[in-house]
Structures are given as structure tokens and as C-alpha cells.
Amino acid sequence: MIPKDITGETMHAKAHTLCGLAVLALPLLAPPPASAEALFPYTDTREVARGEALYDDYCAACHGGDLEGEPNWRQPDEDGYLPAPPHDATGHTWHHPDEQLFMITKYGTAALVGDDYKTRMEGFADQLDDDEILAILAYIKSTWPERIILRHDQMNTAEGQ
Numbered sequence: 001m002i003p004k005d006i007t008g009e010t011m012h013a014k015a016h017t018l019c020g021l022a023v024l025a026l027p028l029l030a031p032p033p034a035s036a037e038a039l040f041p042y043t044d045t046r047e048v049a050r051g052e053a054l055y056d057d058y059c060a061a062c063h064g065g066d067l068e069g070e071p072n073w074r075q076p077d078e079d080g081y082l083p084a085p086p087h088d089a090t091g092h093t094w095h096h097p098d099e100q101l102f103m104i105t106k107y108g109t110a111a112l113v114g115d116d117y118k119t120r121m122e123g124f125a126d127q128l129d130d131d132e133i134l135a136i137l138a139y140i141k142s143t144w145p146e147r148i149i150l151r152h153d154q155m156n157t158a159e160g161q
Helices: 013-028 045-058 098-107 109-113 130-142 146-158
Strands: none
Touching: 045 130, 098 109, 098 130
């Protein structure tokens, strides 16, 4: 039986493989700042507003102005790349713990799972500081329904975050 997420949608196997591989690679990279050890400040309206502006500047071109992602994001394109996933409740962003989301944003997906993984998600370490990354992630999380936020918080707790 294929597992389903709490929205009832079938989870994409590649996302789970990515998640597992990324978790194995996390110790190889510099840890996130101390402020990322807690949940992203998604209830801090100032940080969320700052994160939304940064998201518009750095993320929306690929992930969509309304966090909707690219069409057919679960299917590789003609070049073998997975399109940018949505960051809203329909995507799988909330399936990943805070630390992993931070590391993917900072270093890029390939840095976590290997350079042979075909991804267009480059890291933003040279463009955004850690607090800006945290603000973007706070904005994203602030848009999720309460039940998704609760699930994400439970996962973070289980991960020791």
C-alpha cells in the first residue's frame, strides 16, 4: 500500500528518498544557526512580512508568487529535472523538518543528496544570510493551515528540534 499524507494525497517516493538522503548528509554541512533549532518564527508578523518580501525576490520565480510551484512538479521534465514544488499545503515542504528546509535553502538540494541529483534548486548561501533564510521559511510556514502546522511541529519535536 502506498502511504498517504494527511491531505490524503499519495506521497511521492522521490521526495522520501530525497528526505532520507538529505538527513544522512546533514552532518557533513555546517549546522544552521541557533535560531533555526526552534521552529521558524511563523507567528512573528514582522519576520513573516520580511520573509514574504524576500520570498518574492528570491523564490517566487520558480516556486510561484502564491507558493503554488510549477505544473507537474512530481514528474521530471524533458531534461530529467523535477520542477519546483509548491510550498503551500499541497506540496511536500511541510514533510521536511526545519533544519533540513534550512539546509536545502542555504546549500541547495544537490549539496545534500549528491551532485548527480538533477536539480535546479541552488543554494542561497551567497545571496541570503541565515536570518533572511529563516524569515523566508517563517513566511512559508505561516501560510499553511493549522493542521499542517501542527503536523510539522510534531515532526520537528520528533526530530529533536
